[in-house]
Amino acid sequence: MLAATVAQFVVQSTASLQGTVTNWTEPLPGPMQGRASVIDGDTVEIAGQRIRFNGIDAPESRQYCNDAKGFDYPCGRRAAQALDQFLAASRPLHCSFVDRDRYERLVGNCNRADGRSVQKWLVEQGLALDWPRYSNGAFAAEQVSAKAARRGVWQGRFDPPWDWRAADAEKVETVSEQSTGFGLLGSGCNVKGNISVNSGEHIYHVPGQKYYTQTVVNPAKGERWFCSEAEARAAGWRKARR
Structure with missing residues (x-):
């Protein structure tokens, strides 16, 4: 029942963003x-x-x-x-x-x-x-x-706007899940592992950093969440400079 409620919330949220x-x-x-x-x-x-x-x-x-x-x-x-x-x-x-x-x-x-x-x-x-x-x-x-x-x-490197919007829609869906207590943020794993589109470098962002909010984790591109900075460093990722 709860899963159905979450799914319905995500669909409604996405529809309101995308328009009709x-x-x-x-x-x-x-x-x-x-x-x-x-x-x-x-x-x-x-x-x-x-x-x-x-x-x-x-x-x-x-x-x-x-x-x-x-x-x-x-x-x-x-x-x-x-x-x-x-x-x-x-x-x-x-x-x-x-x-x-x-x-x-x-x-x-x-x-x-x-x-x-x-x-x-x-x-x-x-x-x-x-x-x-x-x-x-x-x-x-x-x-x-x-x-x-x-x-x-x-x-430099960039995502075409149409791809960026698609990734942003996925982010909205993830946030919707997190608001109900599900997802990685809900489990305390809130370190974002991002791969630079320009250099391919593996960089992690922690809450409070300048670009943390804008950073989107896309598992399809090899990006991932970590539960601590130590875990991210051990996996070969470096901390964002700001």
């Missing part, structure tokens, strides 16, 4: 222009309307990537900050729409007042990825350029 698919029958609005407020690296708001850029995917606001030296940095926040500066240089923003997404946002192609494509610029700067699932490779050339020049996320 809405069948829209009303027509899409015509082109819109205005002063855009940045929500994150691939989403803006104009006059109270959320707009998701079509065909690209930027790191999430809480996402961290590895820089050229293998250190973590907030790539999601960096993308949003760079986008804000880019839009401020040539206002207003012009958008035309192709769809609505499951979060009720308009999905559109957007250009600055000077005609520059926002999506192309974001991908070219390595601040977002071409999302083949929706772009049909429209920004593949810009991505090749960014990767060759090691701009933005291409300077």
Whole structure:
């Protein structure tokens, strides 16, 4: 009975995070222009309307990537900050729409007042990825350029935003289990063993460290939990520097 309750809680929690698919029958609005407020690296708001850029995917606001030296940095926040500066240089923003997404946002192609494509610029700067699932490779050339020049996320190692969201959803499920008394945290095994996506180094994080909360343990990648620092060190993992 308790297991069923936990399962139901996890499903409800995950659904509330992922949103629900809405069948829209009303027509899409015509082109819109205005002063855009940045929500994150691939989403803006104009006059109270959320707009998701079509065909690209930027790191999430809480996402961290590895820089050229293998250190973590907030790539999601960096993308949003760079986008804000880019839009401020040539206002207003012009958008035309192709769809609505499951979060009720308009999905559109957007250009600055000077005609520059926002999506192309974001991908070219390595601040977002071409999302083949929706772009049909429209920004593949810009991505090749960014990767060759090691701009933005291409300077080091990173998880594509769609993979990061999937891992984050697993983390939410784990936290749901922990809230009911199950899971490794509930047993006192709260040391997170993480493998650096840049160097492959095995690093462990303990509660109170700077990146402990953001660190996700993915057993499929060889990562694991430890019940003590001594156990982690004995297994060949080193402590995170911060």
